[in-house]
Amino acid sequence: MNKVELAIVGGGPAGLSAALMASKLGIKSVLVDENRRLGGQLVKQTHKFFGSYEHMAGVRGIAIGRQLSEKVMADPNITVMLSTTAVGYYEDGTLALYQREPEEKLIDIKPQTVIFATGARENMLAFPGNDLPGVYGAGAVQTLMNVYGVLPGEKVLMIGSGNIGLIVTYQLLQAGSKVEAIVEILPKIGGYIVHASKVRRYGVPILTRHTIIEAVGDDRVEGAVIAQVDEKFKPIPGTEREVDVDVICLAVGLAPIVNLVWQAGVEIAYIPELGGHIPWHDEEMRTNVPHIFVAGDLAGIEEATTAMIEGELAALSAAEFLGRGDRAEIESIREDAHRRLEELRLTVFSEKVKAGIKKLQNWKELLKQRAGNLRG
Amino acid sequence: MKRLDDHPILDFDRGEKVIFYFEGKPIEGYTNETIAAALHAAGIKVFGYSPRKHRPRGFFCAIGKCSSCLMVVDGRPNVRTCMEFVRPGIHVRRQRGLEPIVKKGENDE
Ligand SMILES: Cc1cc2nc3c(=O)[nH]c(=O)nc-3n(C[C@H](O)[C@H](O)[C@H](O)COP(=O)(O)OP(=O)(O)OC[C@H]3O[C@@H](n4cnc5c(N)ncnc54)[C@H](O)[C@@H]3O)c2cc1C
Numbered sequence: 333m334n335k336v337e338l339a340i341v342g343g344g345p346a347g348l349s350a351a352l353m354a355s356k357l358g359i360k361s362v363l364v365d366e367n368r369r370l371g372g373q374l375v376k377q378t379h380k381f382f383g384s385y386e387h388m389a390g391v392r393g394i395a396i397g398r399q400l401s402e403k404v405m406a407d408p409n410i411t412v413m414l415s416t417t418a419v420g421y422y423e424d425g426t427l428a429l430y431q432r433e434p435e436e437k438l439i440d441i442k443p444q445t446v447i448f449a450t451g452a453r454e455n456m457l458a459f460p461g462n463d464l465p466g467v468y469g470a471g472a473v474q475t476l477m478n479v480y481g482v483l484p485g486e487k488v489l490m491i492g493s494g495n496i497g498l499i500v501t502y503q504l505l506q507a508g509s510k511v512e513a514i515v516e517i518l519p520k521i522g523g524y525i526v527h528a529s530k531v532r533r534y535g536v537p538i539l540t541r542h543t544i545i546e547a548v549g550d551d552r553v554e555g556a557v558i559a560q561v562d563e564k565f566k567p568i569p570g571t572e573r574e575v576d577v578d579v580i581c582l583a584v585g586l587a588p589i590v591n592l593v594w595q596a597g598v599e600i601a602y603i604p605e606l607g608g609h610i611p612w613h614d615e616e617m618r619t620n621v622p623h624i625f626v627a628g629d630l631a632g633i634e635e636a637t638t639a640m641i642e643g644e645l646a647a648l649s650a651a652e653f654l655g656r657g658d659r660a661e662i663e664s665i666r667e668d669a670h671r672r673l674e675e676l677r678l679t680v681f682s683e684k685v686k687a688g689i690k691k692l693q694n695w696k697e698l699l700k701q702r703a704g705n706l707r708g
Numbered sequence: 709m710k711r712l713d714d715h716p717i718l719d720f721d722r723g724e725k726v727i728f729y730f731e732g733k734p735i736e737g738y739t740n741e742t743i744a745a746a747l748h749a750a751g752i753k754v755f756g757y758s759p760r761k762h763r764p765r766g767f768f769c770a771i772g773k774c775s776s777c778l779m780v781v782d783g784r785p786n787v788r789t790c791m792e793f794v795r796p797g798i799h800v801r802r803q804r805g806l807e808p809i810v811k812k813g814e815n816d817e
């Protein structure tokens with residue numbers, strides 16, 4: 333195990349595509365994921381995909397995940413380690429792995445290159461009672477009902493009307509929960525209108541200019557107080573009302589999981605448009621540490637479709653670092669990947685991401701300026 | 709809460725039905741369920757208490773990233789029950805704050 337050319341941490345769409353591209357260029361890789369099966373977030377996405385990725389729009393996320401996973405499992409160049417968490421990356425280049433099944437053990441590997449594709453985690457929201465059992469992230473609600481087939485609750489209050497909030501609301505209805513309302517602090521709905529119309533047809537009110545004031549209950553959620561807000565997002569006194577729910581589902585954005593790249597010495601930039609703290613990287617998914625590459629939601633919260641292309645780009649850069657693959661071939665795949673990425677980023681929802689990427693490209697300049705200001 | 713029997717899109721491969729113990733009481737679970745999912749299906753939402761204010765804790769992220777679901781499993785504290793699968797006969801109990809770390813082979817329960 334000690335002569336690993338490439339280690340990939342995370343088996344979501346980004347990591348899976350990276351492994352497949354690396355294999356195409358003749359690179360052997362080790363792919364690590366904490367779960368019992370590959371696919372990352374895709375294993376819970378029962379809805380048909382939005383986005384314009386060639387052939388992918390209209391296919392269910394779970395089906396895309398399954399296709400990619402099967403290809404990876406069958407590829408002789410890829411060693412898959414499931415139920416295995418990457419727990420540390422050390423100065424001497426050791427990646428520490430903790431395997432839980434079939435047997436519990438710690439494994440050290442020293443890969444020549446690493447692609448981190450660890451994805452993202454749910455954001456919290458500050459309100460009294462937000463720590464009560466029954467306040468769940470949207471991802472957790474999806475995991476419970478779509479992976480384990482357990483109903484998260486009878487009556488749900490959804491916070492956030494972006495695509496995730498809307499889609500998870502629909503999935504809750506499909507599973508048999510009642511969604512009392514979707515609360516949105518902004519004056520307009522965040523996600524696609526098709527998704528919003530779908531949940532409205534089921535009679536779920538979408539309350540814009542509303543927020544949650546507190547979670548009610550002693551040892552679990554028994555209700556929630558919501559209220560209308562003014563232009564400054566301050567609750568308007570007298571508009572509070574209590575809704576009778578046993579689950580409060582937070583769909584208020586995601587944040588990249590940066591612990592490991594941070595430990596590996598990758599510079600962390602703060603770009604709110606991309607989800608907050610993200611590893612600094614260039615357009616070819618290279619970081620400031622020459623043998624470390626990033627891809628997917630970790631590199632900025634976006635979509636599975638873009639995560640897959642970023643995975644391919646990261647693998648191309650790793651190949652280049654290793655001196656593997658044919659130069660001309662790498663260049664032509666790269667060009668094609670950038671073209672597809674650009675096409676995907678043509679929607680209105682991509683404006684924010686594009687602004688974020690621009691900021692990221694100027695990040696080093698910004699840092700210099702700031703340092704200059706401090707000194708001056 | 710209940711387990712879903714018929715879902716419009718999904719079929720669930722739950723694995724084998726087994727018995728495990730929560731605070732000493734037998735609970736039914738399946739081998740393809742995490743401990744957190746099985747407890748939730750049994751209507752148990754409080755998994756532990758916070759270290760200082762002893763506030764009830766349940767799960768939050770379900771992907772092993774928030775540490776809200778830590779419980780004591782077969783005497784070992786700090787087990788992320790949203791990632792750990794049900795095994796027959798395991799003893800699971802609520803964690804109360806920071807519990808002492810046990811050394812390998814030194815189970816006190
Ligand atoms: C409700 C919802 C609906 C969505 N709908 C769409 C859609 O219609 N179209 C679209 O394009 N996108 C959609 N997305 C977004 C898409 O799911 C994500 O952008 C995509 O999954 C990101 O891929 P990724 O590979 O970067 O990360 P993930 O899919 O999150 O995969 C990361 C993997 O890394 C593993 N991991 C993390 N840390 C470690 C570690 N230390 N050791 C080992 N393994 C680790 C995780 O367990 C996980 O399996 C949706 C997202 C949600 C939540």
Ligand code: FES
Binds near residue numbers: 766775777788789790
């Ligand atoms: S619920 Fe977040 S770590 Fe288990």
